[in-house]
Structure formats: structure tokens, C-alpha cells
Amino acid sequence: MEDLPSMTVSQRDQFLVLNDVFRIYSDFDASDIATQIFTVEIQRDKQLDYLMNGLRHLGPSFSSLDANRPWICYWILHSIALLGESVDDELENNTIDFLGRCQGSDGGYGGGPGQLAHLATSYAAVNTLVTLGGDKALSSINRCFLRRMKDPDGGFRVHDMGEMDVRACYLAISIASILNILDDELTQGLGDYILSCQTYEGGIGGEPGSEAHAGNTYCGLATMALITEVDRLNLDSLMNWIVHQQGVERGFQGRTNKLVDGCYTFWQAAPCVLLQRLYSAHDLVLQGSLHMSQPRDEDHEEHAHDEDDPESDDDDSDEDSNEGLLLTFSYHLQLNLVALFEDCRRVQPVFDSLNLQRYVILCSMVPEGGFRDKPGRPRDFYHTCYCLSGLSVAQHAWSKDKDTPPLNSDILGSYANHLEQVHLLHNVVMDRYNKAIEFFHRAV
Numbered sequence: 001m002e003d004l005p006s007m008t009v010s011q012r013d014q015f016l017v018l019n020d021v022f023r024i025y026s027d028f029d030a031s032d033i034a035t036q037i038f039t040v041e042i043q044r045d046k047q048l049d050y051l052m053n054g055l056r057h058l059g060p061s062f063s064s065l066d067a068n069r070p071w072i073c074y075w076i077l078h079s080i081a082l083l084g085e086s087v088d089d090e091l092e093n094n095t096i097d098f099l100g101r102c103q104g105s106d107g108g109y110g111g112g113p114g115q116l117a118h119l120a121t122s123y124a125a126v127n128t129l130v131t132l133g134g135d136k137a138l139s140s141i142n143r144c145f146l147r148r149m150k151d152p153d154g155g156f157r158v159h160d161m162g163e164m165d166v167r168a169c170y171l172a173i174s175i176a177s178i179l180n181i182l183d184d185e186l187t188q189g190l191g192d193y194i195l196s197c198q199t200y201e202g203g204i205g206g207e208p209g210s211e212a213h214a215g216n217t218y219c220g221l222a223t224m225a226l227i228t229e230v231d232r233l234n235l236d237s238l239m240n241w242i243v244h245q246q247g248v249e250r251g252f253q254g255r256t257n258k259l260v261d262g263c264y265t266f267w268q269a270a271p272c273v274l275l276q277r278l279y280s281a282h283d284l285v286l287q288g289s290l291h292m293s294q295p296r297d298e299d300h301e302e303h304a305h306d307e308d309d310p311e312s313d314d315d316d317s318d319e320d321s322n323e324g325l326l327l328t329f330s331y332h333l334q335l336n337l338v339a340l341f342e343d344c345r346r347v348q349p350v351f352d353s354l355n356l357q358r359y360v361i362l363c364s365m366v367p368e369g370g371f372r373d374k375p376g377r378p379r380d381f382y383h384t385c386y387c388l389s390g391l392s393v394a395q396h397a398w399s400k401d402k403d404t405p406p407l408n409s410d411i412l413g414s415y416a417n418h419l420e421q422v423h424l425l426h427n428v429v430m431d432r433y434n435k436a437i438e439f440f441h442r443a444v
């Protein structure tokens with residue numbers, strides 16, 4: 001460090017990370033083809049061993065996560081689902097029973113049996129049970145609870161008397177949407193609150209006045225999409241902020257001028273793909289509207305005199321037309337949110353998808369299984385979950401619709417690296433989401 005006397009701590013850390021990352025990249029580039037092919041394989045067996053072992057037994061070092069046990073279930077089981085696998089009946093039943101003991105008598109899940117119900121662990125428990133699927137898992141969820149967390153200011157509190165932030169809003173709305181209990185009471189004033197958290201940079205902070213952050217940007221954007229108010233955000237500046245968070249390492253950072261981290265692969269790439277699909281849907285609406293508003297010959301004749309008519313007001317008609325397009329856009333969003341995931345064209349991702357995958361596989365993946373934040377850090381289940389989720393988003397970012405699998409060229413490494421597609425707004429595997437939605441629509 002004596003060579004770097006004028007650097008701040010952050011600059012020094014960034015310098016060291018860049019050194020590590022570019023050393024890994026140059027070693028990779030200098031290796032022979034067989035080594036390169038092996039190095040970019042996800043190594044499913046090792047990933048599954050690491051995940052299954054964690055589900056069966058965790059050592060004493062995990063005691064600090066005692067209030068996050070449903071999260072551990074979610075991180076592990078969702079990772080297993082992304083790899084296209086599931087657990088045996090015994091592990092499934094044990095997980096359902098355990099989460100049942102975390103659930104309070106009037107709904108909501110605590111971090112462990114007997115702990116206070118919290119929106120974060122409730123989200124983790126619900127997503128775990130959706131990932132397991134089946135009547136036993138899904139019917140174990142008590143759908144009351146969320147209304148108690150609603151604040152008169154529009155947002156949500158994470159628990160009774162707890163803090164209110166964008167994360168809490170997303171957790172509540174994601175749960176409500178999957179459980180099919182989303183209504184006007186829950187969404188009242190929520191859009192205004194999220195809007196007040198979008199910063200001058202374009203990203204979204206945790207609460208009004210806070211710095212834009214990847215996790216909160218995902219939460220805010222997903223919430224606005226779920227309550228069909230996404231067009232109220234400044235989407236251009238949001239997109240601009242996110243794409244500029246992909247650093248020279250090609251991984252994403254979570255805040256401006258902060259270090260790259262594998263978990264932001266999901267928190268930043270998912271909003272990019274979501275925005276691309278929104279823009280695609282918007283383009284389709286515009287094309288449809290323009291097609292519908294093509295002047296007919298008789299219109300030309302009828303209004304031919306307008307060209308010389310000083311009373312005619314073209315600006316007004318343009319405004320009406322723009323307003324109509326916006327209304328059409330909103331109408332489209334309200335009625336056809338699902339279509340955003342079904343009716344999109346194949347597009348080039350707005351981020352560098354293949355080099356993002358390269359960062360995650362070469363720098364975050366641990367050869368023994370599991371993923372980490374960055375080189376030199378230990379692996380953990382949180383980073384394994386969000387690195388795999390982000391890899392899935394990057395692989396599927398080019399796909400035409402949810403039923404179109406990625407092409408070979410969309411996936412770094414062989415097609416054996418292909419991961420299941422996630423639902424961008426909930427981060428559960430798409431077919432598990434579809435089955436849960438079917439179940440909860442039947443359960444009304």
C-alpha cells in the first residue's frame with residue numbers, strides 16, 4: 001500500500017479488486033481451450049452437493065443467521081430449482097413443517113419458531129413454499145397478516161412498529177400478488193411513496209432522500225410494475241442509472257462508485273430486462289396506435305381545409321394524441337401485465353450479458369461449489385442464490401418470450417450451463433410461479 005499513498009480506502013479497494021479480476025481473466029485467456037471449456041462449466045454436481053448439505057445441516061458459524069432461517073430455505077431451494085432439480089419428499093416435508101412452526105397464529109413468518117413475524121422472512125417463506133409447490137406447501141400459508149403492516153402514509157412496515165422502506169413495500173406486494181390478495185387497500189398511496197424514493201441519479205433509494213441502490217431499485221421498480229403504476233417512474237433515467245453500474249470488470253456494482261459484487265447480477269440485470277420488456281410493450285402499443293390512427297382517405301378530404309384554417313390547432317391535437325397513447329399504455333399495463341412476459345421481441349440486452357456471465361462464473365463461482373461476492377471472499381448461500389438468479393436472467397435476457405429457451409449463443413459455456421427461467425418480479429422459477437398462481441386463483 002506504500003505505493004498508493006494518495007488513494008482513498010475505496011480507491012485502494014477498487015484497485016485491488018481490479019488486480020484480482022484482471023489476473024483471473026488473463027490466466028483464463030492464456031489457458032488452453034480444454035481448460036477454458038472446463039473452467040466456465042457451472043459444475044452442477046458440486047453446486048448441488050453444497051446446497052443439499054446446507055439444507056440438511058449447518059454448523060455453529062450460522063448461529064448469527066438464527067433470525068433468517070426462512071431465507072436460508074429460500075436461498076438454497078431456489079438455487080436447486082434454478083438448476084432444474086428438486087428435493088426428496090422427506091426434505092420437502094421437513095421444510096414445510098419447519099416453516100409452519102415459523103408462522104404466527106395470525107399469519108406472517110418469523111425468522112425462526114416463536115420469533116416475531118417480519119415481512120422479509122414472510123417473503124422468503126412464501127417464495128420457498130411456492131418453489132416447493134403442491135397443495136400441502138401452498139395451503140399451509142395463512143393469507144392474513146399483510147394488512148397490519150400497511151402504513152397510513154402508503155408504504156409498509158417490515159413488522160409491527162418496524163421501519164418503513166421500499167424493500168418492505170416490495171416484500172408485501174410480491175407476497176400479496178402471488179397469494180392473489182392484492183387490492184386497493186394494499187396499494188393505496190404506495191405509488192406516491194415509491195415515486196418519492198427515485199433519486200436524481202435515476203435509481204431508487206431505500207427511503208426518501210437516500211442514495212440510489214440496486215436492491216431498492218429492483219424492489220421499487222418491481223412494486224410499481226405489480227401495482228401497474230410503473231409508467232409514473234422516470235424510466236429513462238432509471239435505465240440510464242442501471243446500465244452505468246456495470247463496471248469495467250463487467251460485473252455490476254450496487255451503488256455509484258462502489259465495488260463490483262456477484263449478487264448485483266440479479267438486482268441490476270432483472271430491472272434491465274424488465275425495462276426492456278416494458279419498452280418493447282410500449283413500442284407495440286405505439287405501433288398499434290399509429291396503425292389505428294392512420295388517416296383514412298375520407299379524413300384527408302374532410303379536413304383538407306384545415307391546412308389553411310388559422311383556427312385549427314395542431315398542438316392541441318398532438319397533445320390529445322400523446323395523452324391517448326399514455327392512456328393506452330396505462331390501459332395496456334393494467335390489463336396485460338402478463339403479456340409483458342409473453343409478447344416481447346428478441347432483443348439485444350442493454351447490458352453486456354456474456355461478459356456479465358463471465359464475471360460471475362470466473363470470479364464469483366467457487367470450484368468446490370457455491371458462489372461468492374468477489375475473488376477472495378468466502379462462498380455463501382445468499383450469493384449462490386443471487387448469482388445463479390442473475391445468471392438465469394442474463395441467459396434469458398435475449399429470449400423472445402417466456403416459452404422461448406435461450407440460444408446456445410446466449411449462454412456462456414456449454415448448454416449444460418442453462419438455468420431455469422425466473423419470474424422477474426418475484427424471483428421464483430417460472431413454472432413454480434405459474435402453478436402457485438393457479439392454486440391461489442382457485443383458492444379465492
Ligand SMILES: [Zn+2]
Pocket residue numbers: 261262263264373383
Ligand atoms: Zn453481495
